[in-house]
Amino acid sequence: MNAITKNENDALARAVLEINVNNHPGVMSHVVGLFSRRAYNVEGILCLPVGDGSQSRIWLMLIEDHRLPQMIKQVEKLEDVIAIRRHNADHAVFQDLESFFRP
Amino acid sequence: MTETLTGAQITVRLLERQGIRTVAGIPGGAILPIYDALGQSSAIHHVLARHEQGAGFMAQGLARSTGQPAVCLASSGPGATNLLTAIADAKLDSIPLVAITGQVPKAMIGTDAFQEVDTYGLSIPITKHNFLVSSAEELLAVIPRAFEIAASGRPGPVLVDIPKDVQTQAIEIGEWPEPGRAQPTTPTDPALIAQAAAMINAAERPILYLGGGVVHSGAATTAVDLAEKSNLPTVMTLMALGTMPVDHPLSLGMLGMHAARYTNLALEECDLLIAVGARFDDRATGKVAAFCPQAKIIHIDIDPAELDKIKTAHLGIAADVQEALTQLLPAVSDNDRQVWVDRNNTLKAEFPFEMPGLDNPRSHFGLIRTVAACLDNEATVTTDVGQHQMWVAQAYPLRRPRQWLTSGGLGTMGFGVPAAIGAALAEPHRTVVCFTGDGSILMNIQELVTAAEENVNVKIVLMDNATLGLVHQQQTLFYGERLFASQFKSSPDFIKIAQGFGIAAVDLDLAANPCAALMEAIARPGPCLIHASIDAEQKVYPMVPPGAANRDMIGA
Numbered sequence: 298m299n300a301i302t303k304n305e306n307d308a309l310a311r312a313v314l315e316i317n318v319n320n321h322p323g324v325m326s327h328v329v330g331l332f333s334r335r336a337y338n339v340e341g342i343l344c345l346p347v348g349d350g351s352q353s354r355i356w357l358m359l360i361e362d363h364r365l366p367q368m369i370k371q372v373e374k375l376e377d378v379i380a381i382r383r384h385n386a387d388h389a390v391f392q393d394l395e396s397f398f399r400p
Numbered sequence: 401m402t403e404t405l406t407g408a409q410i411t412v413r414l415l416e417r418q419g420i421r422t423v424a425g426i427p428g429g430a431i432l433p434i435y436d437a438l439g440q441s442s443a444i445h446h447v448l449a450r451h452e453q454g455a456g457f458m459a460q461g462l463a464r465s466t467g468q469p470a471v472c473l474a475s476s477g478p479g480a481t482n483l484l485t486a487i488a489d490a491k492l493d494s495i496p497l498v499a500i501t502g503q504v505p506k507a508m509i510g511t512d513a514f515q516e517v518d519t520y521g522l523s524i525p526i527t528k529h530n531f532l533v534s535s536a537e538e539l540l541a542v543i544p545r546a547f548e549i550a551a552s553g554r555p556g557p558v559l560v561d562i563p564k565d566v567q568t569q570a571i572e573i574g575e576w577p578e579p580g581r582a583q584p585t586t587p588t589d590p591a592l593i594a595q596a597a598a599m600i601n602a603a604e605r606p607i608l609y610l611g612g613g614v615v616h617s618g619a620a621t622t623a624v625d626l627a628e629k630s631n632l633p634t635v636m637t638l639m640a641l642g643t644m645p646v647d648h649p650l651s652l653g654m655l656g657m658h659a660a661r662y663t664n665l666a667l668e669e670c671d672l673l674i675a676v677g678a679r680f681d682d683r684a685t686g687k688v689a690a691f692c693p694q695a696k697i698i699h700i701d702i703d704p705a706e707l708d709k710i711k712t713a714h715l716g717i718a719a720d721v722q723e724a725l726t727q728l729l730p731a732v733s734d735n736d737r738q739v740w741v742d743r744n745n746t747l748k749a750e751f752p753f754e755m756p757g758l759d760n761p762r763s764h765f766g767l768i769r770t771v772a773a774c775l776d777n778e779a780t781v782t783t784d785v786g787q788h789q790m791w792v793a794q795a796y797p798l799r800r801p802r803q804w805l806t807s808g809g810l811g812t813m814g815f816g817v818p819a820a821i822g823a824a825l826a827e828p829h830r831t832v833v834c835f836t837g838d839g840s841i842l843m844n845i846q847e848l849v850t851a852a853e854e855n856v857n858v859k860i861v862l863m864d865n866a867t868l869g870l871v872h873q874q875q876t877l878f879y880g881e882r883l884f885a886s887q888f889k890s891s892p893d894f895i896k897i898a899q900g901f902g903i904a905a906v907d908l909d910l911a912a913n914p915c916a917a918l919m920e921a922i923a924r925p926g927p928c929l930i931h932a933s934i935d936a937e938q939k940v941y942p943m944v945p946p947g948a949a950n951r952d953m954i955g956a
């Protein structure tokens with residue numbers, strides 16, 4: 298099981314990935330499939346189209362572990378991935394969303 | 401000048417323009433428009449397989465023997481699901497394949513329509529890339545792109561799922577796209593090459609470790625040149641067999657789980673491992689922490705994700721290996737490495753690879769060597785999966801890249817016969833030998849009739865031990881000899897089966913002179929099954945127990 302308690306969760310280092318992709322119905326499945334296949338839990342997902350809508354940006358929040366560099370390389374290999382950037386956990390993108398996730 | 405064509409006709413025309421001359425598949429409702437168009441093509445020969453998995457492996461045989469992307473076709477639903485194993489197999493061995501599947505019409509997708517399955521979703525994790533095509537227009541971009549992706553960089557399978565209404569949609573075509581080809585690779589960083597050369601020149605006990613990538617990039621000759629220039633003892637993965645002739649003085653043969661003792665022991669002692677187009681698979685490395693414990697590692701691979709995946713390299717170079725080796729060659733100095741070469745020869749003499757029964761064609765090694773003696777380096781060898789596969793890997797004198805077609809990464813029983821048919825279709829001037837087991841052959845036995853129909857020059861050598869031999873071996877060695885579900889209680893009459901499918905058959909068990917019978921069967925053109933009973937108690941030795949370090953080999 299990947300599920301961990303909120304407290305444990307807070308103690309772990311997190312990373313945020315910013316992924317620019319071609320916007321089509323299969324792309325999300327391609328990206329998150331790389332994680333689910335390796336039993337690597339994705340803690341947060343945000344995705345919206347950018348510009349004219351031919352591309353989207355996916356934001357992933359992850360708990361950092363030793364597999365993360367390999368995950369990033371695997372994501373980079375996807376045909377529909379245009380760019381990937383890694384940010385620290387304090388990146389603003391997920392921060393203002395807390396109010397939508399109160400139990 | 402414009403012409404009006406349907407999506408199906410466009411697909412076939414694009415395949416023709418790609419230079420595709422042979423495809424394998426099975427029709428069904430959702431792909432009938434494409435079959436209708438294919439029937440009108442005089443350029444493309446369609447091989448009617450008897451199971452879609454067979455079609456997939458035939459395409460693999462075409463692709464593995466030529467290095468060019470090959471095509472298989474299936475209908476929606478069960479046709480597509482039957483293809484999946486062959487596609488997954490191509491993914492793990494980096495084989496360029498373009499699989500085209502029919503899909504229910506767009507408007508019916510998601511309704512659990514007859515023979516609807518989520519082919520796109522199912523194929524995501526086992527393809528390099530996949531497409532669900534939404535218009536005939538899109539085919540003009542997708543089909544060439546599928547070939548480009550399959551062939552570029554690290555090769556792999558691409559699936560194109562085409563709904564039936566896209567196949568029947570007619571559009572006007574003015575201009576055709578260029579066929580999709582392998583994209584040129586990014587140039588190798590000269591600074592990294594210089595660093596690699598310096599490490600090789602400074603090493604005292606280097607070993608060159610060749611993987612399947614050497615075959616894919618056409619780098620076998622360059623790799624051998626490099627080995628010779630710097631006197632690098634060389635190990636090969638299962639996938640790389642044939643890149644350096646086994647009888648080359650620098651060859652240490654296959655490494656890993658079923659290597660000769662001297663091979664794994666030499667790796668123990670090496671101070672520099674030069675991994676080229678190899679991915680540190682667990683069957684090659686054994687317990688990774690104990691693999692080449694004294695060595696620095698140079699890792700050259702076209703796939704950046706392979707660098708540092710299993711073992712952290714001291715120097716990782718993401719590059720096409722042919723290009724990298726070509727640059728490396730002049731930068732590496734001549735070196736006779738007498739001490740290290742002598743040490744390797746001592747290891748070979750002290751821990752030799754034993755092949756008992758070599759002169760007895762009724763023993764496993766004797767049979768393999770007798771078959772080899774009937775053939776030259778022009779022959780192609782395919783295998784199924786099991787003990788026979790490992791024995792052939794150990795004993796067959798492979799001397800040519802693309803001579804050896806075997807299911808490495810996925811280890812799929814059922815690979816051998818259809819892959820041999822594909823190889824024979826691709827290169828009709830060669831004799832293709834398929835070594836198989838009595839378990840494996842039954843997994844795609846139906847393709848014997850395809851072999852008969854196509855009259856391919858395929859010799860199937862069935863090493864019949866009346867068991868699932870490799871399972872039998874594992875149960876004997878690691879499960880307290882509790883043999884369960886590994887011995888067949890009844891066996892079919894393989895001679896009658898082959899004859900029933902319309903191909904010649906020879907039973908070596910009944911031959912007064914098995915060598916002469918083999919020679920005759922192999923020399924006679926056309927498909928033939930050669931049946932030979934072998935001893936079920938024989939083991940593949942030496943063996944590194946699963947999870948153990950390569951130095952801890954058991955047996956022989």
Ligand SMILES: Cc1ncc(C[n+]2csc(CCOP(=O)(O)OP(=O)(O)O)c2C)c(N)n1
Nearest residue numbers: 786787788811813837838839840868869870
């Ligand atoms: C499709 C598939 N199912 C199961 C296995 C597991 N498996 C590996 S080797 C083997 C036995 C193969 O028997 P056979 O083809 O007779 O070859 P032998 O080992 O006897 O030479 C089995 C069942 C496999 N590799 N592939």
